[in-house]
Amino acid sequence: MSAIKHTHLELDKRALANRFGSRAESYEAATPVQQVMGQCLLDKIRSEQPNVNVQEILEVGCGTGRLTRALKALFPSANITAIDISREMIDHAAKQVSGPDYLVVDAEEYLQSLNRRFDLIVSNATVQWFVHLDKAIERMCSVLAPGGFLALGTFAERTFCELADAFNCAYQKNQLAVQNHVVPMKSVDYLRQLLPEAELVERDILAHFADVRTFLQSIKDAGAVNSQAGQRPIPRTVLRDMPHYYEALYQKPGSREIQATYHTCFLFYRRPIG
Numbered sequence: 001m002s003a004i005k006h007t008h009l010e011l012d013k014r015a016l017a018n019r020f021g022s023r024a025e026s027y028e029a030a031t032p033v034q035q036v037m038g039q040c041l042l043d044k045i046r047s048e049q050p051n052v053n054v055q056e057i058l059e060v061g062c063g064t065g066r067l068t069r070a071l072k073a074l075f076p077s078a079n080i081t082a083i084d085i086s087r088e089m090i091d092h093a094a095k096q097v098s099g100p101d102y103l104v105v106d107a108e109e110y111l112q113s114l115n116r117r118f119d120l121i122v123s124n125a126t127v128q129w130f131v132h133l134d135k136a137i138e139r140m141c142s143v144l145a146p147g148g149f150l151a152l153g154t155f156a157e158r159t160f161c162e163l164a165d166a167f168n169c170a171y172q173k174n175q176l177a178v179q180n181h182v183v184p185m186k187s188v189d190y191l192r193q194l195l196p197e198a199e200l201v202e203r204d205i206l207a208h209f210a211d212v213r214t215f216l217q218s219i220k221d222a223g224a225v226n227s228q229a230g231q232r233p234i235p236r237t238v239l240r241d242m243p244h245y246y247e248a249l250y251q252k253p254g255s256r257e258i259q260a261t262y263h264t265c266f267l268f269y270r271r272p273i274g
Contacts, residue, residue, distance in 0.1 A: 013085065013106060016129060020063075021088030023223035027064050030221035033205050033262045034125045037153040038067045040203075041124055044268055045151050046074065054078050056145070058118040059100075060107050061085075061126025065093030068100055071122065078119075083107055108136050117145040124153045128185050137194050137267075144271040151268055156202060157187045158263035163215075166246035170238040173245075179232055183224075188265055198269035205262040208252055212243040215260055 023030070054075045062068050062082035071080060080100035084090050090102045103110070108130055121140050130136050140150055164182045171178040192200050209215040250258050 017085045017087075020223035021086040023221055024064060024086070024088040024092040026221040027089075027223060028066055030218050031125075033207060033264070034222075035066065036205060037264055037266075038070070038124045040201075040264075040266060041067070041122060041151045041153050042070050042074070044266070045120070045122070045149070048149055048268075048270070049074070053147075054119045056116070056118045057081065057120045057122065058143075059083070060111075060121065060123035060140075062093050062100075062102070063089050063126075065096040067122065067124050068093055069097045072097060072099060075120075081118075083110055108132060111136055111139040111143070114139070114143050117143055117148070119145050119148045121148070121150045122152070125155065127152060128155045128183070133186060134194055141195070141269065141271060146271055146273045148271045149269070150198070150271075151266070153264060153266045154191070155185045156191065156263040156265040157185050158204065158261055159185050161261050161263075162246060162250040162259065165249060166212075166242045167238065169245040169249075170241040173241055174235065174237045176235060176238065179234070181234060185263070191265055191267060195267055195269055198267040201266040201268070203264050203266075205264055207260045207262060208255075208257045209260065210257060212246045212258055215258060 020027070028035070055078055057071055057075060057078050057080045059068055059071060059080060059082045062084050063086075065082070068080065068082050071078075081103065082090075082093060082100045083103045083105050084093070085104070085106055087104045090104050093100075094102050107126065112135070121144060123140075127133055127136065137152075140152075144150060160182045164180070167181055168178050188200070188202050192198075209218065246258055247256075250260075252259055
C-alpha cells in the first residue's frame, strides 16, 4: 500500500479516553446514529457470513459493548477480542456482555503490535479518532486471515457541516479570525485511496434536535467533544451568536427543530485467499 499524503489529527488521547469514559452511562442513549451504523455493519456481515468461517473476531473500539453483544449472538462459538481506549467503557461493556477478551489499549498501538490473525475485524465510529489511519487500515488488512473480512464504519468530511458553518458566521460577524471547533473528518476520497480494493458505501444521516443546545448536549453526552491538541477557548461573543446563525440557516421547514448531518462511510474488504 503506497503512502498517501494527508494532514494527521493532533489528538490528546488521554483527554479523549477521559471524555468517552465519563460518558459510559449516557453513551448509548446519546448515539442513535452510531446504532444505525452498527446495524449497517451487521447487515453486511450477515450477508457475507456463508463465505466466512469466523472463529477469531477483533472489535476495534468496542465502547459500551452494544455491537459486541450482536457479534456474540451472531457468532456464539467465536473468540472475540474487544478493545477500547477507555477503561470505563471496557468496564461497562464487560458488565453487559460476558465472554469476550476485553483490553484497554490505544488501538493504533495495539494493531501495530499484533502477531495473530483474525477472520473478522469490525470497527464502528472509532477510526475517525485515529492519528495515522493509513497505517491502521494497512495493519488491519495484514492481520486478516486469508479470506477474512473487514467491516469498518466511520464519519466523513460533511459531518456536522451545519455547526461548522454557524461557527464561521459567528466569527465573521465578530470580525475575529475563524477557528475550527469541529473535528475535521477524513474525506471519502481519502478513505477510498486508503483501500481501493474495498467496497465503499457512504450515506448521509440527518438527525433533528429541538434546538442547538440539545444538539450540543448530545455531542457531550456521547463523549465526542473535540479533543484536538492545542484547542483554543471559544470567544464568548462567538458562543452567543453561533446558535442564532445555526437556527437561521438550518432550521427544519415548518418546525423550530434544527438539523445535523452525520456523513457516514463504510469500508468492506475481504482478504484474498492464497
